[in-house]
Amino acid sequence: MCGIFFSIVQDGRDAFLAKPQLERIYDALRCRGPDCSNQVVVQLSEQCKLTFFSTVLSMRDPLTVQPLQSATTSSVLQFNGEIYDVAGELEGRGRDLLVDETELDEAGCSTVCSSRNDTSVVMHLFEEFGVLKTVQCLRGEYAFVYYDAVERCVWWARDCIGRRSLLMNQTVPGELALSSVAPFDAELCKDWIEVPGGSVYKIDLSAVGMPVTSFPWRHASDDLTDQPCLIYPYPEINPSVSVSDDDNSSFLSQFESSLHAAVKRRVLAINQTAHSNYAVLFSGGIDCTVLTQILTTILHDHHTTIDLLNVAFENPRTGGGYATPDRLLGRRSFEELLGAPGFANAQCVLRFVEIDVPFALVQEYKSQVAELMYPKTSVMDFSIALAFFFAARGVGRVVASSAATDADLDLAKEYSTPSRVLFSGLGADELYAGYSRHTAGFRRQGYQSLAAELALDFGRLHERNLGRDDRVGACWGKELRYPFLDEDFVNFSLSCPLNYKMRASNTTADDGSITTSITGKYLIRQYARKVGLPQVAEESKRAIQFGARSAKMEVGTGKVKGTDTFK
Ligand SMILES: Nc1ncnc2c1ncn2[C@@H]1O[C@H](COP(=O)(O)OP(=O)(O)OP(=O)(O)O)[C@@H](O)[C@H]1O
Numbered sequence: 001m002c003g004i005f006f007s008i009v010q011d012g013r014d015a016f017l018a019k020p021q022l023e024r025i026y027d028a029l030r031c032r033g034p035d036c037s038n039q040v041v042v043q044l045s046e047q048c049k050l051t052f053f054s055t056v057l058s059m060r061d062p063l064t065v066q067p068l069q070s071a072t073t074s075s076v077l078q079f080n081g082e083i084y085d086v087a088g089e090l091e092g093r094g095r096d097l098l099v100d101e102t103e104l105d106e107a108g109c110s111t112v113c114s115s116r117n118d119t120s121v122v123m124h125l126f127e128e129f130g131v132l133k134t135v136q137c138l139r140g141e142y143a144f145v146y147y148d149a150v151e152r153c154v155w156w157a158r159d160c161i162g163r164r165s166l167l168m169n170q171t172v173p174g175e176l177a178l179s180s181v182a183p184f185d186a187e188l189c190k191d192w193i194e195v196p197g198g199s200v201y202k203i204d205l206s207a208v209g210m211p212v213t214s215f216p217w218r219h220a221s222d223d224l225t226d227q228p229c230l231i232y233p234y235p236e237i238n239p240s241v242s243v244s245d246d247d248n249s250s251f252l253s254q255f256e257s258s259l260h261a262a263v264k265r266r267v268l269a270i271n272q273t274a275h276s277n278y279a280v281l282f283s284g285g286i287d288c289t290v291l292t293q294i295l296t297t298i299l300h301d302h303h304t305t306i307d308l309l310n311v312a313f314e315n316p317r318t319g320g321g322y323a324t325p326d327r328l329l330g331r332r333s334f335e336e337l338l339g340a341p342g343f344a345n346a347q348c349v350l351r352f353v354e355i356d357v358p359f360a361l362v363q364e365y366k367s368q369v370a371e372l373m374y375p376k377t378s379v380m381d382f383s384i385a386l387a388f389f390f391a392a393r394g395v396g397r398v399v400a401s402s403a404a405t406d407a408d409l410d411l412a413k414e415y416s417t418p419s420r421v422l423f424s425g426l427g428a429d430e431l432y433a434g435y436s437r438h439t440a441g442f443r444r445q446g447y448q449s450l451a452a453e454l455a456l457d458f459g460r461l462h463e464r465n466l467g468r469d470d471r472v473g474a475c476w477g478k479e480l481r482y483p484f485l486d487e488d489f490v491n492f493s494l495s496c497p498l499n500y501k502m503r504a505s506n507t508t509a510d511d512g513s514i515t516t517s518i519t520g521k522y523l524i525r526q527y528a529r530k531v532g533l534p535q536v537a538e539e540s541k542r543a544i545q546f547g548a549r550s551a552k553m554e555v556g557t558g559k560v561k562g563t564d565t566f567k
């Protein structure tokens with residue numbers, strides 16, 4: 001993941017923070033982007049100075065140094081993330097820049113191969129069409145800061161779903177700082193907040209008082225008359241329930257093609273020569289197992305490896321060693337994947353990588369994890385962040401492999417995944433009603449409140465999960481990719497009637513008694529059955545901190561609440 005730090009300081013001051021604090025931020029950013037780092041300073045006036053510091057984890061050819069400064073306008077771009085496609089009004093121009101035509105597949109837009117460096121494409125589009133028009137058309141997971149030297153303003157945003165971290169600090173009047181991470185320091189480096197998702201922001205450097213304007217994302221169905229805005233590339237959730245099941249196979253095939261395309265975009269947008277292997281954050285649950293199955297079909301004929309990273313914690317409070325629920329499930333799902341018909345004769349190699357985290361290692365890294373997750377501070381955030389931190393580190397042992405001759409298959413040898421890209425199944429529960437509280441709500445009220453609850457869950461992913469997970473996972477020079485949060489897949493999923501997400505079914509026992517069971521993630525389960533994963537298809541949700549046992553590890557903390565502040 002790339003790293004961004006930007007600041008505006010006034011009154012002739014040199015820097016937003018004292019040197020030690022700034023260096024700490026720069027060090028954290030260098031971990032995110034180990035390929036290069038650079039600083040650009042723009043002295044706007046004697047009083048006002050702009051500082052841009054960037055680091056790059058290069059994923060797309062050619063390596064594009066950041067901050068990227070335009071030779072023609074002197075504008076400056078800091079970009080963290082991936083653009084997979086350019087749609088809508090700028091489709092033609094954007095794709096010309098982004099896509100190597102020869103790599104377009106027959107299906108056209110749904111499997112665009114984004115093969116050119118996207119940072120320079122974004123810069124081109126910003127200069128040619130302006131920020132709002134461009135952002136409206138970009139498809140991908142990103143955060144950016146852009147100084148428009150012609151208009152003398154600075155723009156910043158996270159993508160419309162908020163899949164990358166960006167923090168802001170506006171405690172000093174007239175000044176501003178933005179950063180991908182901001183290690184917490186109680187004295188000198190506090191008061192950061194996550195840039196609220198759902199808007200693009202602009203500060204006008206020429207206007208008196210340097211006002212900030214926000215341009216919100218709205219749905220096409222909203223009243224759009226009051227202020228300039230952007231239109232989400234997906235609708236509001238469809239609250240309807242379809243009356244007949246005639247469309248079942250059509251919904252399933254749309255689900256399948258849309259999710260395949262989302263995974264494929266994220267596979268193709270990797271510098272194939274340098275980093276052509278893959279890793280999945282693998283709990284063994286249905287979401288990440290389905291993603292792995294799709295990866296194996298896309299990479300079926302490629303001589304490459306897919307590392308399935310499964311993290312488990314030694315938890316002194318609960319005991320039980322590393323035989324955590326996710327470890328047991330992970331092993332079982334790995335076997336099921338190997339036996340699925342689609343995997344027969346595959347050239348790609350699947351490996352199960354066990355990442356065991358002893359309690360002593362947690363003690364060693366816990367202050368780093370707490371700093372990275374900041375401004376999240378709760379006990380629950382910490383236990384989730386800890387699990388992502390060690391899973392993303394990718395250091396474990398290859399305990400099983402689909403290739404009998406796999407040289408890394410050695411129970412005694414430490415193995416570190418070379419993959420820079422980590423696939424995650426996040427988002428499936430929010431789109432397809434995977435939480436137990438969805439089931440409980442459905443049991444009480446049927447479909448009545450489900451749509452509202454799902455809309456709420458999806459809409460707060462940026463503040464609850466995505467910023468934190470980016471900050472924590474990226475510190476190892478890795479990049480999280482979320483196929484379930486692909487805009488086109490989200491578009492399909494939000495449009496799909498609620499009964500393709502959650503359903504009740506009755507079973508009659510021999511004594512005639514009827515039991516009603518409620519199942520969420522209907523289409524995901526149907527897909528798993530279709531591709532030969534019947535056991536995985538029955539799996540229920542288990543959150544990472546319980547599956548990996550990273551929650552409340554210290555003896556005597558059993559009664560601590562998840563919402564308490566982590567100390
Ligand atoms: N123990 C684990 N080891 C490695 N990665 C994990 C683990 N648990 C969860 N993950 C990753 O984090 C993602 C989101 O985790 P979450 O807790 O929401 O699990 P989930 O929704 O039950 O997903 P899944 O069905 O894939 O388990 C998972 O899809 C997976 O990619």
Ligand SMILES: NC(=O)CC[C@H](N)C(=O)O
Nearest residue numbers: 001002057059060080081
């Ligand atoms: N890690 C990143 O954010 C990568 C930025 C950009 N996609 C590149 O490959 O240069």
